[in-house]
Amino acid sequence: MHERKALEDRIREKAAELGFAACGYASADAAPLAGKRLREWLEQGRHGDMIWMEERAHHRESPAGLWPEVRSVIALGMSYAPALDPLALAGEGDRGRISAYAQGADYHDVVKKALKALGRWLAQEAGCDLKVFVDTAPVMEKPLAEAAGLGWQGKHTNLVSRSHGSWLFLGAIYTTLDLAPDAPGRDRCGSCDACQRACPTDAFPAPYTLDARRCISYLTIEHKGPIPEEFREGIGNRIYGCDDCLAVCPWNKFAQAAARNIAFAPRAELTAPELADLLALDDAGFRQVFSGSPIKRIGRDRMVRNCLIAAGNSGDPALRPAVAALVTDPDPVVSEAADWALAKLGG
Template sequence: MHKSIEDRIRDKAAELGFAACGFARADAAPRTGERLRQWLADGCHGSMIWMEGRADQRASPAGLWPEVRSVIALGMSYAPAVDPLALEGVGDRGRISVYAQGADYHDIVKKALKALGRWLVAEAGCELKVFVDTAPVMEKPLAEAAGLGWQGKHTNLVSQAHGSWLFLGAIYTTLELAGEGGGRDRCGSCDACQRACPTDAFPAPYRLDARRCISYWTIEHAGPIPDEIALAMGNRIYGCDDCLAVCPWNKFAAAAAANRAFWPRAELVAPSLAELLALDDAGFRQVFAGSPIKRIGRNRMVRNCLIAAGNGGDASLLPAVRALLDDEDDVVREAAVWAMARLSMASAAAS
């Protein structure tokens, strides 16, 4: 008995390192555009103006590529082996979001998508386009429509098998593929993710205001960070995992399923704030080569580390902070002043 094209795609996807694969018609998530436009109209995207520029293309697959007939949604696991919240409150260490502790997912997922695409073109003679994160594609609602899981109250995809730890990619194709049926929302009455957010970034379940999200401030925002957000950041220096880490569905996510490329680099699991504060541009590029963190640049990372140092109250970091009071970057200097004041208060209170 011959396998269907859908089953053969699943087999090939698994061979290439994908933990999840599903199919949806190109028009299977019709409310995506409406929700996106309302989110943008409310200003919830903050300074991410690139979200506005191609909103029509982002709203639906056909808006980006009129010839598309089906979407292949794919997920690659990065399930962590340790508790993402384990370093909370450790004053001399920074916390980096789990997804950024290993290799850059853009490179790993894109390479596998291209390999799958080449195979599919050879097998089925179709046209296709592959996407991961950087294109105007709404991966999460499409993954839900393809049955990979559902968008939880924290707005991220949740999988019954892989919890909250999936990197998503999509292939748009001219093939007519049999849809899986959408994922069923299984959040129920649970609001753990809403309660866990340190900055109350969820004005309502299933709705995120990026202007209050630590991931937005530490990654997307280049300028000074307001006191209210800075004080809530704790020792988070790149992203925030709190809403994902507390999701009960993660108890089903096996670290063994994680793609080896995303296994954490030792130096990024519990990075020393003192060492990161001492980085110049060349040192930053060396430490974060091959990491998604590289794109934020040295100044943004040092700014984040200064805030973490100020929040941690570890007086041993005073010399490293003091050295940055004369930094060439205005934002770094401002953050150094803030951190010095916080550390000086902590030191005085301890004496």
């Protein structure tokens, strides 16, 4: 027992050394309702075009469904607490708003590198088998993080931490070790519904339930076709993701930018980019501007589509020439968005 406690303490110390702000342990079967809730959500079609969630739902439902040998889960959180107000650009129509998580280095790369380093160290220390996961794997990170005591899933469906607010990237290590589980996170949302009221597109049909089809993060990142017109005005000048439901959470007052992993410090050119510059991007220019950023995965066409929606919402006639130049764009989704934006700008 003493040896196990010593190992658990060393794991936490090593995790902190590698840049993780939170670390907790849960048994592999600690989130039994997660699979049922996932199935219901998928059956209601609230995942939209994210077919990959359907295809690997059986792996996602429980850790053992993905790896039968797992005994414990090490849940880890890396802070990206923003130093600047994520809502500050709301009224600046000629600028695009990029979600705080995407203004620095690609979290997939940063978190996975740290997870692999922790995994290698743990395998050597304890002689165990393990697997590491971040985001792209079929893992229910948020229920597992709640089970491991990192926080709780708030009414906006993201994890909320008493120490780090809504600003944690999550990763997980599945291991054959038997680690003593931490006390699970306790819901502390209370009667607060700030996140529900903040959503510009009414993406929350009920507290703790997200309809991705109405979510600006989904629409600007995952959705590949034309953005439905009913949501375009609500998107405002958001060109990649949306922080509104996270940014208004009262628990963020405890989040310290000093806890942020340095890799996620915002790049100056991504904090308040000019729409006119982004509308002029070709494929090569897009790859250059967004090199090393998670934004690169959506490609030039989707980014320009998003910028055209923002331009149409801007009311700024100075953007007409940049918009008009895209009416004949070879991508039909881009050209349709350009037509819409030009009409909105009186062109």
